Amino acid sequence: MAHKHCKETARLEHCEHCGSTEMKNNMYFCKGENIKVYVECAKCGRYVTRYTLSGYTSNKTYESLLRKFRFLSINSGKRTKQTVESFGKEVEQEFGHVRDLIRTQEDERRIEEIIETDYREGLD
Amino acid sequence: MKFVILTGENIKTLIVFFLSLALGFVVSRLPLPGLGEAGRITLGIFTTAALLWVLEPFPLYVTSFVIVILEVIFLAREGGPLGLSGNQYTIFLNPFFDSVVVLFLGGFVMARAVKRYGLDERISRGIMRRVGVKPSIVLLGMMVTTAFLSLWISNTATTALMVAVAIPIIKRFPDGEPFRHALILGIPFASNIGGIGTPIGTPPNAIAMGILNQMHRDINFIDWMIRGIPVVVILTALCWIMLCRIFPPRIHRIEMELDEEEPMDRKSKFILVVFSLVVLLWLTSPYHGIPAAVVALIPLVVFFGLRLLGGDDLNDLGWGILFIIGGGMSLGIAMRESGLSQWIVGLIPFAGMNKIAILFIFAVAAAVMTTFISNSATANLLLPIVVGVTAVSAETSAVVVALAASAAMILPISTPPNAIAYGSGLIDVRTMMKGGSVITLISIVVIVLFIYLLF
Structure with a gap:
C-alpha cells in the first residue's frame, strides 16, 4: 500500500484470559443504531471486546459499496466511477497487506495501548 | 507521526x-x-x-x-x-446559510432518518412485491419506485438501494437477454429524472431557487413541484417505453423472491408521520405562511432532539453538497453585482431570436455540460448567466436549465447514479450511451416544451 502515508501497525486480537487468537463475532443489530460486534473467545467462550461498526465490507465488495453509497452524499460522477472501479481491489490489497504486517512485524503492545497511544479518539 | x-x-x-x-x-x-x-x-x-x-x-x-x-x-x-x-x-458568505440551503439541509435530515430506519427499503420492496411477473411491468415498477424515492432522497442513495434490489432480479434473466440492460439502466435514469420533481430532489433545483430568490423572483416548494412532477411523470413513462423498445424482453415471465413484509415498528411509524407532516407543511406554505426553510428545521429538532438520529448522522449529512450550493450562489451574486452576467448575455445574439429557440439553447448547453461535469457545477456556472437574458423570464430560464442539468444519462461519469449502475458490470459504456443519448434528447424536448407551453 504505497499510498499510505501514516505510521502503521497491526495486531491480532488475543483473548486476555486464555491467549487464544480464535474468535467468534456476535453481531448485534438494532434499527436506528450502529451495528455492534461482541467478540467472543472461540476457545474459552469469554467476552473479549466490542466493536462499533461505521462500515461493513464483505467479500461481495460491490454490494458493500452499494450499502455505503446509501449513506454518502456525493456529487461527482467521475469520483464515484473511480471509487466503484477501485474499491474491490483496494480492499483486497489492504487485507493482504495487513495480513503480511501481522506475519512479519506484529505489534506486541496490547490493543488498548495502541489505541490510547496512537488513536485516542478510537475508543468508544 | x-x-x-x-x-x-x-x-x-x-x-x-x-x-x-x-x-x-x-x-x-x-x-x-x-x-x-x-x-x-x-x-x-x-x-x-x-x-x-x-x-x-x-x-x-x-x-x-x-x-x-x-x-x-x-x-x-x-x-x-x-x-x-x-x-x-x-x-x-450569506449564501452558505441561505433559505434554500436550510431547505436542503432539512431534506437531508429527513432522508437520513428514512434510510437509517429502512423506510426506503420498505417502500421499494412493498412496491416490487406488487408488480407481478411481466418483465416490462417489473421495469416500470422499479422505475416508478426509483423516481418516487429520489424526489425526497438523494439520487445516489436511491440508485444504490434500487440496484441492490434489482441485481437478484436481473440475475434471474438468462445471459444475453437484452432486457437485463433495460433493468439496470432504468434505475439511474429514473433516479436522475426523479430528482427533478422537488426542490430538495437534486442540488440544481436548489441553486435555481436560490438564485431566483436573490433576484426577488420567489419560487416556492409547490410552484416547483407543479413544474417538476409532470415532467417526472412524462419522462419516466417515455424512458420506460424507450428502454422496452431498445432492449426488448425475450422472455415473458420473471419470478421474484422478495422477503415477507415485517410489521413497522413505532419509531419507523413516527418518522413516517413527521416526514408526511413536513411535506404537507412545505406544500401548504403559501397558506400558513411559515417559510419552507423554517419548516425544514422541524425534522432537525424532532429527530435529533428525540435522539432518533445521533452525532454520527449529523456528521454524515451532505455538508459538501450544501457548500457546493452556497458556493454557486455566492458566484451568482458576484456575477450579478459586477455586471458580468449582463456582459456575457450581451455577447450572445439573442435579439430577435424565438423564445423557444433560446430555451432549447439553454437546455442543450446544460445537457452537454452535465454529461461531462457534475449537475451542480453545471447549474452553478450556467444559472447566473441565463437569468440575465431578458428575452425570457428568469423563472422559465432557471427552471429549464435546472431540469436539463439532470438530463445526464449518456456516460458513467455524468452522474453518480450512472457510475453506480455501470459499476455493476452488467452494462458497458456503449450500452449506456445507446440508451442514454435517446433519453437525453427526449428529456431536452419534454422539458423545454412543457415549461415553455405551460409557464
Missing part, C-alpha cells in the same frame, strides 16, 4: 489548482471592451471556478470556498471595485 502532504496526488492537485488560478488571473487582465474592473475580476474567478469544477483536482465543495476567498480578497476589500466596506463582504 509523520504526516506527508506532498504525495503524488497532492502535487497534481496543487499544479491544477495553481494553473487554474493563473489562468483566471490572465483572464481578469484581458482588456475586454464594455466590461469594468469588477466584471473582469469576476470573469477571472468564474474561469478559475469553472476549471476547478471541470478538472476536479479536489472535491467540488472545496472550489466553493476558493470562490469566496477570491471574491472577498479581490472584489469586496475596502476600496475594491465593488465599493464595499466594513462587513459588507458577508454578502458572499
